[in-house]
Amino acid sequence: MGRSQTELLQGTLDMLILKVLAIGEMHGLGISRRIAQVTRGTFEVKPGSLFPALHRMEEEGWLRSSWGESESNRRARYYQLTRKGRRQLQSEAKRWERISLAIERALGA
Amino acid sequence: MWMKNAVRNLWRRRRVDAELDEEVCGYAEMLAEEKIRGGTNAREALREAKMEMGGIEQVKERTREIRAGHFLETLWQDIRYGARTLRKSPGFTAVAILTLALGIGANTAIFSVIESVLLRPLPYDHPQSLIEIWNSYLPQVPLGGLSPGDFRDWQGETTTVSEMAAYAWIEQGANLTGDGDPQRVDLNWATSNFFPILGVKPVIGHLFVPDEDRPGSAPIVVLSHRFWQSRFAGAPNVVGHVVTLDGLRYTVVGVLGEGTHLLDSPDMWMPMGQFEDNLTEHVHHEFVGIARLKVGVKIAQARAEFEALNRRSAIAYPKEHKNFGVIVRPMQDASAAQLRGTLLVLFAAVGLVLLIACANIANLLLTRNASREREIALRTALGAHRGRLIRQLLTESILLALLGGALGIVFAAVGVQVLGALAPRNMELAQKIHPDGTVFLFTVVVCFAVGVICGLLPALQVRKTNVGVALKQGTRGSGSFASRKLHSALVVSEIALALVPLVGAGLLLRSLHDLLEENPGFRAEHLLSMDIPQAAVPQAELIKMTPAQQQQLAQKQSLEFEQIIEQVQGLPGVKSAAGIDVLPLGTQLQAASRFVIEGRPIPDAGVRPIAETRTVTPGYFSTAGVPLLRGRSLEAEDAGKHNIDIDQAMASRFWPQGNAIGSRVSFCSLDLTPCWFSIVGIVGNVHEYGLDAAPTYDVYFTWGWTPELLIRTASDPHRTEIAAANVIHKIDPALPVTSVMTMDELVADSVAPRRFSAVLTGVFAALALLLAAVGIYGVMSYIVGRRTNEIGIRMALGAQPRDVLWLVVVHGAKLALIGVVIGACGSLALARFISSMLFGVHASDPLTFAVVALLLSAVAIAACYIPARRAMKVDPMVALRYE
Numbered sequence: 004m005g006r007s008q009t010e011l012l013q014g015t016l017d018m019l020i021l022k023v024l025a026i027g028e029m030h031g032l033g034i035s036r037r038i039a040q041v042t043r044g045t046f047e048v049k050p051g052s053l054f055p056a057l058h059r060m061e062e063e064g065w066l067r068s069s070w071g072e073s074e075s076n077r078r079a080r081y082y083q084l085t086r087k088g089r090r091q092l093q094s095e096a097k098r099w100e101r102i103s104l105a106i107e108r109a110l111g112a
Numbered sequence: 113m114w115m116k117n118a119v120r121n122l123w124r125r126r127r128v129d130a131e132l133d134e135e136v137c138g139y140a141e142m143l144a145e146e147k148i149r150g151g152t153n154a155r156e157a158l159r160e161a162k163m164e165m166g167g168i169e170q171v172k173e174r175t176r177e178i179r180a181g182h183f184l185e186t187l188w189q190d191i192r193y194g195a196r197t198l199r200k201s202p203g204f205t206a207v208a209i210l211t212l213a214l215g216i217g218a219n220t221a222i223f224s225v226i227e228s229v230l231l232r233p234l235p236y237d238h239p240q241s242l243i244e245i246w247n248s249y250l251p252q253v254p255l256g257g258l259s260p261g262d263f264r265d266w267q268g269e270t271t272t273v274s275e276m277a278a279y280a281w282i283e284q285g286a287n288l289t290g291d292g293d294p295q296r297v298d299l300n301w302a303t304s305n306f307f308p309i310l311g312v313k314p315v316i317g318h319l320f321v322p323d324e325d326r327p328g329s330a331p332i333v334v335l336s337h338r339f340w341q342s343r344f345a346g347a348p349n350v351v352g353h354v355v356t357l358d359g360l361r362y363t364v365v366g367v368l369g370e371g372t373h374l375l376d377s378p379d380m381w382m383p384m385g386q387f388e389d390n391l392t393e394h395v396h397h398e399f400v401g402i403a404r405l406k407v408g409v410k411i412a413q414a415r416a417e418f419e420a421l422n423r424r425s426a427i428a429y430p431k432e433h434k435n436f437g438v439i440v441r442p443m444q445d446a447s448a449a450q451l452r453g454t455l456l457v458l459f460a461a462v463g464l465v466l467l468i469a470c471a472n473i474a475n476l477l478l479t480r481n482a483s484r485e486r487e488i489a490l491r492t493a494l495g496a497h498r499g500r501l502i503r504q505l506l507t508e509s510i511l512l513a514l515l516g517g518a519l520g521i522v523f524a525a526v527g528v529q530v531l532g533a534l535a536p537r538n539m540e541l542a543q544k545i546h547p548d549g550t551v552f553l554f555t556v557v558v559c560f561a562v563g564v565i566c567g568l569l570p571a572l573q574v575r576k577t578n579v580g581v582a583l584k585q586g587t588r589g590s591g592s593f594a595s596r597k598l599h600s601a602l603v604v605s606e607i608a609l610a611l612v613p614l615v616g617a618g619l620l621l622r623s624l625h626d627l628l629e630e631n632p633g634f635r636a637e638h639l640l641s642m643d644i645p646q647a648a649v650p651q652a653e654l655i656k657m658t659p660a661q662q663q664q665l666a667q668k669q670s671l672e673f674e675q676i677i678e679q680v681q682g683l684p685g686v687k688s689a690a691g692i693d694v695l696p697l698g699t700q701l702q703a704a705s706r707f708v709i710e711g712r713p714i715p716d717a718g719v720r721p722i723a724e725t726r727t728v729t730p731g732y733f734s735t736a737g738v739p740l741l742r743g744r745s746l747e748a749e750d751a752g753k754h755n756i757d758i759d760q761a762m763a764s765r766f767w768p769q770g771n772a773i774g775s776r777v778s779f780c781s782l783d784l785t786p787c788w789f790s791i792v793g794i795v796g797n798v799h800e801y802g803l804d805a806a807p808t809y810d811v812y813f814t815w816g817w818t819p820e821l822l823i824r825t826a827s828d829p830h831r832t833e834i835a836a837a838n839v840i841h842k843i844d845p846a847l848p849v850t851s852v853m854t855m856d857e858l859v860a861d862s863v864a865p866r867r868f869s870a871v872l873t874g875v876f877a878a879l880a881l882l883l884a885a886v887g888i889y890g891v892m893s894y895i896v897g898r899r900t901n902e903i904g905i906r907m908a909l910g911a912q913p914r915d916v917l918w919l920v921v922v923h924g925a926k927l928a929l930i931g932v933v934i935g936a937c938g939s940l941a942l943a944r945f946i947s948s949m950l951f952g953v954h955a956s957d958p959l960t961f962a963v964v965a966l967l968l969s970a971v972a973i974a975a976c977y978i979p980a981r982r983a984m985k986v987d988p989m990v991a992l993r994y995e
Binding site: 059077 | 142145
């Protein structure tokens with residue numbers, strides 16, 4: 004797998020996580036399920052990618068985590084967006100719009 | 113942000129890890145709950161969940177990898193793992209650390225000398241813009257002083273330097289009397305701007321002022337820090353104190369700072385105005401110019417300017433100045449220049465020693481990693497990245513190198529002391545070495561480099577390991593072909609590397625041997641020398657004397673010295689005694705003069721030859737053992753008759769027909785009236801400047817006081833020492849008796865720099881040989897160990913123990929031969945660099961090369977022999993069952 008592709012996917016994953024967390028706080032499995040739901044199953048995020056991404060984004064200061072109770076009364080780690088994370092979502096979304104617009108044009112031409 | 117995260121991750125690693133574990137396990141359990149809700153069997157659900165996730169441990173590991181400080185964390189793991197591995201095999205670790213400590217220690221020791229002596233800038237203000245200006249008079253005097261007149265002229269005319277100063281080239285001495293015992297002190301003269309140009313300041317008092325550059329200035333002196341301490345115990349009230357030098361009184365006005373190692377560091381400095389000579393003449397070349405380049409001026413510009421000034425002087429003063437060249441060079445420490453060659457040779461030698469040590473360690477690591485092949489293969493199979501494995505092996509070798517370096521610094525500290533003690537006395541090496549942060553940094557860098565060099569080869573081998581093969585193999589493989597080739601290559605390079613310093617040491621030791629065989633021109637054994645200088649008659653008084661009065665003074669001095677000789681000769685055990693003004697085997701020009709021969713064209717425009725001028729007492733030649741070849745030796749009345757003896761070199765060069773005796777020579781041809789001296793005898797050549805120097809033209813006069821007393825004794829000369837000094841002090845209590853030594857010691861001192869470099873190179877070459885032998889032994893043992901199986905089969909098939917021995921020894925001999933050939937080629941290429949340090953042997957001396965090659969091969973084969981004996985004793989039954 005080429006490096007550029009990984010980066011693109013990673014960037015995409017970051018944006019998707021930011022997007023689903025914009026609605027409210029969520030735990031790992033919740034985020035994974037939500038992403039599958041909003042992308043209608045296009046993206047299946049495996050925990051092997053999800054957890055490194057979450058921890059990295061937390062270290063970047065985009066997310067904040069806290070321990071809470073899950074639906075099944077289990078201790079789970081909940082993630083929520085920080086202010087910095089919201090700004091990041093905005094800029095990522097803009098960047099994505101530009102890219103997709105450009106690609107659309109390129110394909111439509 | 114990164115720092116904060118890294119600190120949290122590393123500091124609270126346990127907690128962070130526990131949370132990660134809970135989070136990932138929680139995920140798995142929630143996934144399992146989903147599956148149970150979907151109808152999966154409760155027992156199956158968790159297993160399926162884990163499989164779907166791709167393994168809980170793997171998820172955790174991938175998450176850890178992205179965390180801040182992960183690199184540091186794993187580095188710490190590697191270090192701990194490495195330390196554990198090293199602790200597990202203490203024998204291996206001890207050998208490796210000791211080997212590296214020897215190599216690194218030797219390098220640190222030599223580097224700390226190089227750093228202190230060669231690399232550290234001179235202790236002056238902006239030393240890089242300081243230059244020295246000298247004259248040369250080729251071919252005999254490659255480096256000589258400036259005349260006072262030229263110095264004055266050039267000082268006024270130069271535009272490339274901001275200021276130009278001068279100091280006397282040849283230090284002189286004076287007798288210090290008055291406070292305590294009479295003492296001989298070294299004096300130097302300097303212009304008032306000399307210290308300011310260098311930026312040297314006094315610790316107490318003041319230095320010279322411009323008025324004192326003029327003749328007839330107030331009699332003052334500035335003390336060196338060392339002399340202030342030794343003679344006046346650092347008393348602060350020394351300023352204003354009056355000292356008596358050669359009967360004249362001088363006021364101490366200041367003391368130089370402690371760190372001021374000025375030039376030849378005399379005991380005292382006097383202002384130029386006290387230099388008792390005409391400061392406008394162009395005949396005597398007594399001063400060295402120093403100057404500071406103007407900002408932005410290159411040394412080449414200054415050189416061009418001074419060459420032009422020199423040409424102008426030659427036109428203005430054709431009789432005096434013609435044929436003098438000018439030398440402009442960056443200011444340098446004269447003794448450092450002398451040590452430069454030696455130090456670079458030693459640095460090269462210890463560098464090679466270190467490379468051999470590295471090869472040994474690489475070999476040891478290879479051997480050990482080979483037995484760890486399975487462990488490494490297993491870790492690879494379990495998902496360890498190869499990069500990580502390589503890094504871990506490198507961490508281990510760097511750890512070894514750092515431990516070796518730590519011990520090496522201890523070795524170096526001891527080594528530097530030994531070096532200082534071994535170094536020739538006049539080099540004052542011990543006083544100069546002050547290891548500082550640079551040396552430490554050097555050692556650390558060397559440690560890392562060594563760690564990487566040692567570890568890289570074995571680590572890269574890991575990359576080649578085939579997991580499947582390694583795992584399938586038994587506990588002991590037969591050793592892959594590639595790794596055996598690598599071992600052989602290392603053995604070959606060790607032999608080649610060891611040959612180079614051995615050849616260097618061989619050449620230097622042969623030079624030293626040949627040099628000591630060289631006849632100094634006198635018989636050194638049972639000959640004692642001591643310096644008994646009489647206070648000089650002040651120049652001002654000498655000038656006032658008529659020639660007849662001067663003659664009278666000289667006669668009086670001769671008689672006084674004759675009295676000493678008579679008394680000393682009366683001592684038990686003394687065969688004879690005599691005097692000379694300058695001892696042979698000196699290191700710098702002391703007394704020499706240009707001369708012309710009667711009846712031959714005066715080479716006014718040509719190069720006038722220079723003769724060493726020596727004043728002796730009549731019995732000198734027989735006492736010193738200088739053979740009389742023709743004519744007669746000087747007698748007391750020859751002083752008044754202007755008769756001289758000359759040496760054979762001069763006789764055969766200027767009177768090849770053998771008619772020197774009776775010819776007349778003048779040494780004051782520049783005066784209006786030449787003063788002719790008649791040659792009455794020819795004596796053997798004496799090495800005036802070291803055993804390796806070409807013969808000089810020597811002229812002997814007899815006249816006045818000769819400060820060096822030579823005593824020929826029947827047995828150990830040192831036994832006469834005290835009695836002689838007592839006799840001398842009975843005659844004149846104000847005479848200092850200094851520099852007492854036997855002529856054997858003088859000869860030994862004169863070869864001390866060569867002995868120093870030869871012996872040290874020899875020591876390092878021996879170390880190289882030892883390390884190489886250990887390395888070869890290690891590899892051959894390993895190879896024999898690995899071939900036990902094969903040897904067993906051979907023996908089972910009928911091979912005799914002798915054949916097996918032969919097999920191993922031939923293998924070693926082959927490697928030795930290849931190494932010797934490669935090393936010999938390298939040595940041939942490198943030996944030219946030391947050809948200037950050789951005497952009597954050529955850089956490609958076949959005997960040295962042959963002996964060294966034989967020695968090295970013998971050692972290599974001996975190192976193979978022990979493992980070969982072991983191979984011979986292999987029991988085929990045991991060997992075959994071994995697997």
